[in-house]
Amino acid sequence: MRVLLSTIGSRGEVQPVVALALQLKELGQEAVVCAPPDFQEWAKSLGIAYVPVGPELRATARRPAEAMPTPEQRRQMIEGTVADQFAAVGSAAEGCETIVGGGALAVAARSVAEQRGIRYVYAAFAPVTLPSPHHAPPSFGLLGEKPADGSVDNRALWARDAQRWNAMWSAALNARREAAGLAPVREVSRHIFTDAPWLAADPTLAPWPEPSELSVFQTGAWTLTDHRPLPTELERFLDAGEPPVHFGFGSVRAPEGIARTMIAAARALGRRAILARGWAGLSLDEAAPDCLVIGEVNQQALFQRVAAVVHHGGAGTTTTATAAGAPQVIVPQMFDQFYFARRVDQLGIGSAHTAGVPTADSLTAALDRALTPQVVGTAHALAGRVRTDGALTAARRLVESR
Template identity: 50%
Template sequence: MRVLLSTYGSRGDVEPVLGLAVRLRELGADVRVCAPPDFAGRVAGVGVEMVPVGLSASELTKARPPVSEFPRFAAELIGHQFKGVLDAARDCDAMVVTGMLPMIAGALSVAEKLGIYAASVVFQKLSLPSPHHRPMAYPGHPFPPEVTDNRELWKLSAQTVNELFGAALNTNREANGLPPVPNVQDYLHGDQQWLATDQALDPWLPTPELDVVQTGAWILPHERPLPADLEAFLAAGPPPVYVGFGSMPMHAATDVAQVAIDAVRALGHRVVVLRGWAGLDLIDDRSDCFAIGEVNQQALFPRMAAIVHHGGAGTTTTASRSGAPQVVLPQLADQPYWAGRVAELGIGAAHDGPAPTVESLTAALRVALAPRTRERALEVAGTVRTDGALVAAELLLETITRNKARA
């Protein structure tokens, strides 16, 4: 069996796909990954074939195009899907599709054109229509304050999605001999809708509106040791506080590194700073701080006193598994939701807004560093499952086998 995994976005969109790729390969499948060119090295590192597709995800994220440019960028990015993904998928039995919304729609269109099964995947439930939660509002398209019924809000969300991406999708579909899609939001669910999150962290309530399979989070085990100089820093004193924002560029006017280091120092802790796409770095040459590039977070996080991060789905899951308490500084999209979940579970604090001050971050850290929060974080860590990628891999291969038997 040959499977194509298609994704487009930040590392949080790529890393879970690699977790699935490894499990599929262990079960005997041939796997190919379509992803942004930024991640060629990461994909090669796990020994999976990659087809780079589209623009640099990091450059697109840092550019943050205005809402008025969304349709143009969507048309271009969907066009890349039809070119790159179409060629990569021609000899495949099935596709698994995730990433940014326009690219999901484009990749699903490729599967439709080729007549192969496609599972659509999201890494948080807010993208899935349900009467149990509100949809996320798109920038520049707030919901009317008088509308509070979730079903009505999802109808408004569908209208916005059509306005932003409908023409971009259908222009590319028509150019490839496919009929137009009248409702993009409905189209995004593919042949089967998967939710690749942990039930304890992101509980899905069944609804007649949509058939959802919650597989669990897709976790790629990392065996890489931490760099020797980082190990030396960790061994030289008590557990530090981690500060990192992954693939977030942190456009806030605040000097986040300065604020974060000052806040952590105010509470008497050492600091590990992730440079990341935000370009954070040390603010002086004092020995209580250490700056890192990409490292094995699965090895690093359990050794932290607390973890300060942006609230991406992958980082939140890794932090929750570690047993270390968290402070989430949400920047956009689903990140406020994950910040809220961390606070609701009692495993950390949700910072109010994306731009911290020394005072606001210090207050959040006090909550996270309290003994009861640490105890609760360790409790929840024991409930987070690690077999989600295996569950998804077995489900996919069973579906391919069943579909072949019917053919």
């Protein structure tokens, strides 16, 4: 069997589908990933066939918050990504029996599957991204939405969300479908999600709420085991004192001045700090013996050796920190990050920073709460409940149900 794994996004979307591709290969199947070009060389180094789609995304993390696209620029972006996806996914699907769409921005995957008469599976990476009366839809951030405050019924919010999806994507999607000889889609989000989506999230950290109108199959998070050793400089820093606090915003935009704020918070509590540059290019004003700036490393190994992890709340980072038993402080910016911030707080394995740009005082307070003995103990105890077989479960399901 040959499977196409299609996604649009940063590492939080691409790494899970690469993990699934590797598991499919382990089961003797063929897999090809169609995703942004930022990850092509990395995927190929793992032996994964890779078809790039669209422009590189790394620069988006350094775009100023005030430089949001105008309505016309947004329309052009949407038409561009739909056109790029139909071309790339359509080409990559040659010889495939199944297409898996990972994440909601993989808008062409189901249409290509329909056109070729092959199976389509949609996979979400967080429960909050799928319609449910138990939660509100996430705020995408691109349009300036704020997280729901609980004053409006969730069903009404999901109905509005479906209208927004149609307003944004319907014209571009249906134009391409018409050119492909396919019927128009009336509800874009339902078309992408299907009535039987998969949920690639850990059931302890991010369970699917029941009862549900959707038939959701929760596989567990699609985790890619990392065997890389930590860099020598990082090992020396870790060995030189008490466990430091790790700070990073992954592949998303970071608030202005956040690096200084993070270091100030660590120092206020007498902690050393590790600062991950990430796509935002975080850096220090000057070198200091109690701080180390690092690039992309094995987080699975590193997070087991730090006092706490302060991050943006992406699904992958949150799952990795939870599995490592590291207390967390989440400073959410957009989309599912607010959900994971709430879950970390509810589970007692860290703290959620309040909405808004952190100050040294507010971040210090959040970090102080996360470092209490009770939270540390809970984080350590919960780590053993995080599943590591999500990608294998998904791969087996694909093979057995073909």
